[in-house]
Amino acid sequence: MRYETVIGLEVHVELATSSKIFCSCSAHSYGAEPNSHVCPACCGMPGMLPVVNKRVVDYGMKAGMMLGCHINRTTTFDKKSYYYPDLPAAYQTTQWFAPVAVNGVVEIETSKGKKNVRIKQIHMEEDAGKLVHDIREDTTHVDFNRTSVPLIEIVSQPDLSSAEEVEAYLERLKTLLRYAKVAECEMAHGTMRCDVNLSVRPEGSNKLGVRAEMKNMNSIEAIKRAIEYETARHIDAIENGTEELRQETRRWDDIKGKSYAMRTKETAGDYRYFPDPNVMPVVIDDEWFDSIKASLPEFPEVKKERYISEYGLGEYDADQLTKSIALCECFEAAYGVCKSAKDAANWMISEVMSILNQKKMTYDMLDLDGKALGELILLVSGGTVGRANAKKILAAMFDDASIEPKAYAEANGYVVSNDTGMIEAVIKAVIAADPKSVADYKSGKEKALMALFGKCMKELKGNCDPQTLRKLLIDSIS
Amino acid sequence: MDREILRRLELLNQLSLTEQEKESVIAFFSDREKDLETLDAIDTADVERMVHVMPIMTVVREDKVSQIFSREELQAAAPETDEGYWCVPKVME
Structure with a gap:
């Protein structure tokens, strides 16, 4: 019999706000001392009242709009009963009855073509703290720094059917949320986490099989392996x-490549959700709604089409550049200065992206001043700096954001020389030292000229217009 | 409300009730169920769904960070702390 896998995902994404969802403690405590970003509210002390961070609602709405959802103009917070010491109030403040966004759709593309994945809802909620179990044998140590850091949970319908589709879906979520700048979405940093609900049924059946929910997966590769194992x-x-x-x-x-039963799955009733009496409904008026709508970014596909139609880029170049909003912004800023979309795209794809790859950085980690890149491109196209030296300047710009290409080129002797007397002196010395290559060239071996050219360029430290050098070299030999 | 539902609620609420308490809780919830049945009889077909009993909405705050309390103040009344952590009975074997 043939089987099909039915998968739904619950994706938790940490929102990129400065402060927590219900109090003004910092939401960024990576590497900080335990319990150094806490207050009576996020420590769940009696009598404390939550106050909603407006930006959390902004970002919740924005994420919803990016994922094609309907926005609930009155959205409410609820209590989810939860007895575990990582949430000190013994409940999680989340959304159940009226989440901020519902009924969306995300289009994904795999080797089998395009497919729509329906989004059931996006709800805003607080994160839990961290428990450390191995400091002492007799106690669990509790750190509330992460407690109340804002999250959205994106709940899909069970529309996915393979590890490949899950990967495409997660990548699409990442791209859209990063374009909207609402979240980092980096699984390795824990800013994107994923629970997989999976069941298997005979192909063609309408009845869902017994469902397992898998947790504790911190990379897309791990999720793919888990899906394959669990399906089998x-x-x-x-x-x-x-x-x-x-x-x-x-x-x-x-590590073991296996899944283990943790607990029999709770049903929604077990959480005993009820409206949180401490947080009044959040009412999103037209002005608020419209301001968020107006702040939405250009979608990747729209941008790609514009790069092709407006800038005259090829399909491949436009596709590469729109993989990440950071690449797009750098490219557009560079283009704004150098005014050549083709040059800017070439530098982005052949140099900037390859440096990112060498440094094992994701495209979204790009933090290069696009205007400075534009200036560097102008120095090359204007003949002021050779391409080889321009690459060195670019590498330096990656390490030091304050570098101005022109000043750096001058300070490091990377400016192309127009002193033909000096160039001819170098050519003369190179020819004298390599009579064999000169003889080879004269007997018709074109490659010998390139050898001499390379030696001259090396002596000149790349600071010479290649065409000028070639002409002077040929003239000298002849 | 019956004994099985009560057993489930005890488990979820981490409670252990005496026989006498169980009888009393079952009686209480059974009465409340009757109250709900009474409410259920009201025709609400034309009543718009409400999200809150009061016509009020929340205030929101700007996304600004401030750290008002020190860890020492917050942990002053804790039964046990260690290296800046709160300590609780071991929750994982």
Whole structure:
């Protein structure tokens, strides 16, 4: 029998705000002392009242709009009962009855073509703190720095059916949320986390199989491995009766490549959601709604089309540049200065992106001043700096954002020389030292000229217009 | 409300009730169920759904960071702390 995997995802994304969702403690405590970014509110002390951070609602709405959702103009917070010491109030303030965004759709593309994945809802909620279990044997140590850091949870419908589709979906979410600048979405940093709900059923069946929810996956590769393992486990259980499948939460161990049962899955009723009496409804009026709508970025596909139609870029170049909003912004700023979209795109794709790859940085980590790149491109196209030296300047710009290309080129002797007397002196010395190459060239070996050219350019430290050098070299030999 | 639902609620609320308390809770919730049945009988087909009993909305604050309390103040009344952490009974084997 043939089977199909049915997958729905719950994706938690940490919003890029400065402060927490319900108090003014910093939301950024990576590497900080434990409990150094806390207050009575996020420590769940009695009598404390939450006050909603406006930017969290801004970003929740923005994420919803990016994912094609309907925005609930009156959105409310609810309490989710939860007994665990990482949330000191014994409940999580989240959204259940009227989440900020509902009924969206995200288009993904895989080797099988395009597909729509429906979004059930996006809700805003507070993160939990961190527990440390290995400092002492007899206690668990609690750090509330992360408690109340704002999250959105993006809940998809069970529309995904393979690891490839899940990867495409997560990449699409990342791209859209990063374009909107509402979140970093870096799984390695924990700013994007994913729970996978998976079941297996005979192909063509309308009935869903027994569902397992998998947690603890911190990379897309781990998620793909977990999906493949879990699909095989379900099929084995159905076909061979190796085990009785139960609705449960499972933990993925990526090192062992196995999933383990954690607990029998709670139902929504177990959480006993009820409206939080401490937070009044958030009412989004027209002015607020319109201001967020007006702040939405150009979508990647629209940008790509514009790069092709307006800037005359090829499909490949436009596709590469629109992979990340950071690349787009750098490219557009560079183009604004150098006024050549083709040059700017070439430098971005062949130099900037390759440096990012060498440094094992993601495209979104690009922090290069696009205007400075534009100036560097002008120095090259105007013949002031040779391409080889321009690459050195670019590498330096990656390490030091304050570098101004022209001043740096002058200070480091990277400015092309127009002193033909000096160039001819170098040529004369090179020719004298390599009579064999001169003889080879004269006997018709074109490659010998390139060898001499390279030696001259090396002596001149790249600071020479290649065409001028070539002409003077040929003249000298002849 | 029956014994099975009560057992589930005890588990979820981390409670352990005596027999006498169980009888009393079951009686209380059974009465409340009757109240709900009474409310259920009201025709609300033409009533717009409300999100809150009061016509009020929340205030929001700007996204600004301030650190008002020190860790020492917050942990002053804690039964046990260690290296800046609150300590609780071990929750994982």
